[in-house]
Amino acid sequence: MDALRRLALAAAGSLQAATSEDAACNRPLVGTSERPVIADISIRASSRRGEDHAPWRTRMDWTGWNWSPADDSINEWISFDFGDVMQITKIQTKGQHLADHWVTRFQVMYYSAPNEAVIHGTLFVGNSDRDTLKENVFDPPIRASMLKLRPVRWHGHVGWRVEVLGCEAPSPASEGELSCRGLRCRDGGSVAEGVSPCFEHGMVGRMATKSVLLQNQLYCAQRRYELLAEAALQASWPMLSQSSRDAEETRRQREAYSKDGFVGVASVLSTDLVLAAQSYFSESIWNSERSQRPAMILEVSAEGSFSPNRSMDLRRAPPHVRNQNYRLIGMHAGPEELEAAPYNRIFWNARILTIVQRLLGGPATLLQALLFERGSQQSLHDDTWYAMGSDLKGGMVGVWVALDDVDEDNGPVFYYPGSHLRDELVLNPNGRSRRELIALPDGIRSSEDYKADVARRSQLEVQQAGLTREVFRARAGDVGFWHERLLHGGSPIVNWTRTRLSLVIHYVLADS
Numbered sequence: 001m002d003a004l005r006r007l008a009l010a011a012a013g014s015l016q017a018a019t020s021e022d023a024a025c026n027r028p029l030v031g032t033s034e035r036p037v038i039a040d041i042s043i044r045a046s047s048r049r050g051e052d053h054a055p056w057r058t059r060m061d062w063t064g065w066n067w068s069p070a071d072d073s074i075n076e077w078i079s080f081d082f083g084d085v086m087q088i089t090k091i092q093t094k095g096q097h098l099a100d101h102w103v104t105r106f107q108v109m110y111y112s113a114p115n116e117a118v119i120h121g122t123l124f125v126g127n128s129d130r131d132t133l134k135e136n137v138f139d140p141p142i143r144a145s146m147l148k149l150r151p152v153r154w155h156g157h158v159g160w161r162v163e164v165l166g167c168e169a170p171s172p173a174s175e176g177e178l179s180c181r182g183l184r185c186r187d188g189g190s191v192a193e194g195v196s197p198c199f200e201h202g203m204v205g206r207m208a209t210k211s212v213l214l215q216n217q218l219y220c221a222q223r224r225y226e227l228l229a230e231a232a233l234q235a236s237w238p239m240l241s242q243s244s245r246d247a248e249e250t251r252r253q254r255e256a257y258s259k260d261g262f263v264g265v266a267s268v269l270s271t272d273l274v275l276a277a278q279s280y281f282s283e284s285i286w287n288s289e290r291s292q293r294p295a296m297i298l299e300v301s302a303e304g305s306f307s308p309n310r311s312m313d314l315r316r317a318p319p320h321v322r323n324q325n326y327r328l329i330g331m332h333a334g335p336e337e338l339e340a341a342p343y344n345r346i347f348w349n350a351r352i353l354t355i356v357q358r359l360l361g362g363p364a365t366l367l368q369a370l371l372f373e374r375g376s377q378q379s380l381h382d383d384t385w386y387a388m389g390s391d392l393k394g395g396m397v398g399v400w401v402a403l404d405d406v407d408e409d410n411g412p413v414f415y416y417p418g419s420h421l422r423d424e425l426v427l428n429p430n431g432r433s434r435r436e437l438i439a440l441p442d443g444i445r446s447s448e449d450y451k452a453d454v455a456r457r458s459q460l461e462v463q464q465a466g467l468t469r470e471v472f473r474a475r476a477g478d479v480g481f482w483h484e485r486l487l488h489g490g491s492p493i494v495n496w497t498r499t500r501l502s503l504v505i506h507y508v509l510a511d512s
């Protein structure tokens with residue numbers, strides 16, 4: 001079906017639907033393939049598994065293969081651009097029509113204006129089979145011109161059908177007026193405050209109004225994407241909406257981050273979430289029924305670093321390993337691992353992501369998460385050595401989340417403010433990208449001698465530059481954010497009876 005036919009159908013569909021359902025604000029906003037409300041091109045995705053899995057195939061009535069991304073990964077998303085700000089009340093989902101694949105948990109991000117991205121605080125529960133309709137209610141409803149859904153857990157492969165319900169957002173503007181102010185409309189006129197040239201062309205009749213409206217919505221939607229892309233590319237600031245108090249706080253955080261390469265923020269997580277993470281750790285992660293533990297890898301440390309050859313499956317880890325210095329990896333990586341529910345709420349915590357995105361200057365993607373029960377005692381390093389950097393300078397932020405109170409006794413993180421500004425060393429001349437060039441070469445990454453040598457050289461550099469060591473003393477719920485090139489490590493543990501439950505999460509600029 002071509003785009004024009006879809007538009008015409010969409011117009012008809014919109015009119016037809018705008019009856020009693022509108023009163024309850026329960027109108028389909030995406031539409032079916034027979035009755036599309038938004039055009040196919042308004043449904044976009046991070047990737048597709050193949051032509052059979054194009055994003056528009058996510059429409060509820062599609063009986064072939066539905067949308068599925070190239071990878072089963074939490075970095076994939078699908079978005080719906082409504083062209084104008086809508087009031088959204090519900091989201092409906094079903095699994096993949098032709099296979100036992102469905103999304104069991106997902107996150108919602110939405111834009112109420114081009115530069116106003118908001119991450120919804122709820123981790124939504126999705127489906128548990130192919131065909132049963134699952135409905136989630138937004139209470140209160142949200143106002144959004146675009147909705148972006150990120151599958152976080154799934155069964156089989158990521159793949160689903162989606163409908164979004166709502167109605168035009170109530171506003172003082174007259175019906176049909178587009179919120180495209182500041183953008184140029186298809187007819188060439190620019191949209192001045194309070195005036196909508198898009199609307200003038202639609203005065204002939206209601207049908208014509210709707211069809212012109214849809215074309216203009218499409219155009220405005222494209223412009224919004226362009227603006228968002230520009231914003232991310234130029235690291236334009238701010239990406240997210242802010243009150244003036246937020247703006248002042250953000251300015252201070254960014255200044256500290258640029259100058260020191262580190263910024264600590266108090267009380268980012270609620271006490272409830274910290275308690276949930278603590279009890280999940282003792283009850284589920286270390287479940288005495290080993291087979292019940294989430295799939296993760298446990299790495300034991302040796303001489304101030306974690307070596308891959310001292311690792312084991314958490315499900316096999318004997319109890320005595322807990323007395324050693326260890327960390328857990330892989331909890332962010334797949335459907336099974338993501339049983340670690342409170343940890344998901346931390347990875348996708350709106351406050352953490354907002355700060356990360358402000359520091360990065362664009363949308364962020366999660367790269368890796370590490371969980372520590374005690375201080376790491378890791379020697380001096382920067383994360384780029386371990387290929388945790390990005391191809392764009394400064395394109396990775398390390399996030400350190402305190403889930404216990406931390407002081408000199410239980411091995412706080414230490415760092416050298418300003419060390420992120422030192423010159424970049426090419427550690428791997430065979431690297432094919434910035435990230436690879438400044439990382440330790442693969443074969444050498446686990447060599448303690450080589451790492452000790454790089455650490456010695458860096459120590460010398462910080463001494464010569466007159467930088468002083470700081471420690472991050474924190475209360476449970478506080479969060480520290482560090483630059484990818486900040487030299488840091490874990491202080492020695494003085495009191496081994498104290499835990500130091502904490503997370504390290506690495507976020508990179510999306511598409512970097």
Ligand SMILES: O=C(O)CCC(=O)C(=O)O
Nearest residue numbers: 375376377378489490504
């Ligand atoms: O948590 C710590 O003690 C330090 C962790 C660290 O340096 C890292 O993960 O890069």
